[in-house]
Amino acid sequence: MTAKDRAIGVFLLLAIAGSGGFIFAYVTNGNRLLEGVSLAGAAAMFAAAALGWAFWIVPDEQVVDEIDEYPSSIAARDEQSATIAEDERSIGRQKALLRLLYVALGSFALALASPLRSFGPLVAAKSLFSTKWRRGSRLARADGTLVSTSDLNVGAVEVVFPEGAIGDPMSQATLIRLPDGVVPNTPSGYIAYSRLCTHAGCPVALYRSQQQQLACPCHQSVFDVTRNGAVVSGPADHALPRLPLVADASGALRATGDFPVPVGPGFWERP
Numbered sequence: 001m002t003a004k005d006r007a008i009g010v011f012l013l014l015a016i017a018g019s020g021g022f023i024f025a026y027v028t029n030g031n032r033l034l035e036g037v038s039l040a041g042a043a044a045m046f047a048a049a050a051l052g053w054a055f056w057i058v059p060d061e062q063v064v065d066e067i068d069e070y071p072s073s074i075a076a077r078d079e080q081s082a083t084i085a086e087d088e089r090s091i092g093r094q095k096a097l098l099r100l101l102y103v104a105l106g107s108f109a110l111a112l113a114s115p116l117r118s119f120g121p122l123v124a125a126k127s128l129f130s131t132k133w134r135r136g137s138r139l140a141r142a143d144g145t146l147v148s149t150s151d152l153n154v155g156a157v158e159v160v161f162p163e164g165a166i167g168d169p170m171s172q173a174t175l176i177r178l179p180d181g182v183v184p185n186t187p188s189g190y191i192a193y194s195r196l197c198t199h200a201g202c203p204v205a206l207y208r209s210q211q212q213q214l215a216c217p218c219h220q221s222v223f224d225v226t227r228n229g230a231v232v233s234g235p236a237d238h239a240l241p242r243l244p245l246v247a248d249a250s251g252a253l254r255a256t257g258d259f260p261v262p263v264g265p266g267f268w269e270r271p
């Protein structure tokens, strides 16, 4: 291996080290300066290796294939054999450099792809359309206690989650006890709506028991509890999803399924 080949190899090794340094600094949430210096160093070493390759390895002379007169002299044949042997050695050296180049390119690509982690966890398409409520899920408070029909007075509200998914933000719901008969098919007057505002996703945290309305404090959208969460006023443009409820034989409140439509604000696949 010639000194020039070795120099290109060193450049490529330094490029690999720079890429590795960037990945290490990024994954360990480390020093931003180290990230910048190592990535810039890797790019600079790539540039140096490319220049070396272009000037030292890629042949730039014009080759003329002469037609020899036969028979060749023994000296000419020996010279030709030596040239072929040298070319074969050269190809072998370049193969080693090529392998090093592939490793360097791979590590550089990995370094460039690493920041994709900063986009956060992948959002499975399904997670936008469904919550943790299932048929038979019992209603539980944030402290894990279960809600039964005897727990709330008329006009009272509770924040509830599916048992087993306490704290799940997409599944949070507001449970309200209305006077019996105000809304048909409500077990003992209990009705529940998604707590995520359909405008921009704030918690719909206020209940006006006189008007039987839920209000969002962020931009003042108001929803009618007695009309399936229909928008009364404000910027929200669709109703709060209602959680279907039933009371079992012991009086525990259970969902009969998930919300019938996706919760929260509209998005690209949902009007």
Ligand code: FES
Pocket (backbone or CB within 6 Å): 197, 198, 199, 200, 201, 202, 216, 217, 218, 219, 220, 221, 234, 235, 236
């Ligand atoms: S987020 Fe509720 S009104 Fe805007």
